[in-house]
Amino acid sequence: MPGQISVTVRLFASMKEAAGTDHIELSLTSGTPAGAVWGHLPDAVQELGLPKATRYAINRQWTLPGAVLRDGDEVALILPVSGG
Amino acid sequence: MRALTSDPLDPGAALAAVGAPEHGGAAMFVGTTRREADRREVTIIEYEAHADLARQEIDRICGEARSRHGAAVFAQHRLGSVGIGEPSVVVAASAPHRPEAFQACRYLIDEIKRRVPIWKRIHYADGGCEWIDGTTRRPAGRPVRTS
Numbered sequence: 344m345p346g347q348i349s350v351t352v353r354l355f356a357s358m359k360e361a362a363g364t365d366h367i368e369l370s371l372t373s374g375t376p377a378g379a380v381w382g383h384l385p386d387a388v389q390e391l392g393l394p395k396a397t398r399y400a401i402n403r404q405w406t407l408p409g410a411v412l413r414d415g416d417e418v419a420l421i422l423p424v425s426g427g
Numbered sequence: 428m429r430a431l432t433s434d435p436l437d438p439g440a441a442l443a444a445v446g447a448p449e450h451g452g453a454a455m456f457v458g459t460t461r462r463e464a465d466r467r468e469v470t471i472i473e474y475e476a477h478a479d480l481a482r483q484e485i486d487r488i489c490g491e492a493r494s495r496h497g498a499a500v501f502a503q504h505r506l507g508s509v510g511i512g513e514p515s516v517v518v519a520a521s522a523p524h525r526p527e528a529f530q531a532c533r534y535l536i537d538e539i540k541r542r543v544p545i546w547k548r549i550h551y552a553d554g555g556c557e558w559i560d561g562t563t564r565r566p567a568g569r570p571v572r573t574s
Contacts, residue, residue, distance in 0.1 A: 355477060356546035357558040394561030398544075403479045419477055419544075423561030426474060426481075426504055426545030427458045427516050427536065 346373050348414040352380055354388070356422055361387045377401060377418050378408025396423045430485040431478055433507040436514040445499040445521040453521035454532035457514045468552035474506045474515060477544040488538045498522040498531035504545055515547075 352367045359365045362385055369383050377399040381389065398421040399406050412418060428444065438457050445453050460472045485502050492500045498520040509515050516539065520531035550556040557563055 353477070355475060355544070356548070356560040357562045358560075359475075360558065391562040396561060400477070400480055403477075403483075405480070419480070421477065421480070421544045422546065424540070424542070424544055425547045425559035426476070426543050427540040 347371065348373055348375070348412060348416075350380070350412050350415070351417045352384065353417060353419040354384075355419070357391055358384075358388050358420060358422065361385075361391055363387075371412065375412050376408060377406055377410045377412060380412075380418055381420065394423050397421060428501060428503065430482045430502060431476055431504055431506055433505070436503055436505055436517045438514060438517050438519075441501045441503065441517045441519040444501040445519045447499055447521060449523060450499065450521040450528075451523050452525045452528050453519055454525070454528040455517065455519040456532055456536045458516040458536070459514050460509050460511050462511050464549050464551075467555075469511060469549055470552050471508050471510060471550040472515065473508045473548040473550065474504070475546050475548065476504070476506055478506075480544050484543045485539060488535060488542065491538070492520060492531045492534045495534065496520070496522060496527040496531035498527055500531055500535060502535050502539060504539065504543070506545075 347370050350369050354362050354365055381393050399408055400419040401416050442453055442455055462469055489500045489502055501519045504516045518535035520528050522528040546560045548556055548558045
């Protein structure tokens, strides 16, 4: 469809658990930024809330929430980390 | 060095990896899984990563520690299920003099905990489990301590 792009959203930790999958394919309007992806995720994920400190990566590189997605991109939502 | 591994960590190998004849000492930090969290008994901690991004970020942090402190460094984080008391992360740094070794070691562990996309899921003895990732909620509104 013209004006639409397909992206893969990778999910981790509680978002992965809530979604029941580690990735979701979305069809979005051209020009959608990485930071807007969360609003298109299933209700079960959105019910968790989006922590303010969430970071984003496109195609395995850090990016800013305002970065515009392109067709075929893989975007990852990186929740506040807890390694160590 | 594999920055991420599902195998048990070996602190001795970490120290050996940073040893150099021109260095006067090495510092190491070994993070281990704690038996208690949120006043509940813990049985296992499970670690998950965005592996590609986590490797890149650990590599970047190691580079920063080398250039800031002139140290030889090592950093490795475990993934998967880790039993109580076992190492989940090992960092080591050696330098000509001890201040730089301590500083580099501290830098490595602090930045790994702050920046690297790895999350822990705590499994409790009472059967519950939860991810610690900023979405964790506590009935009394108490903050979740992750370190």
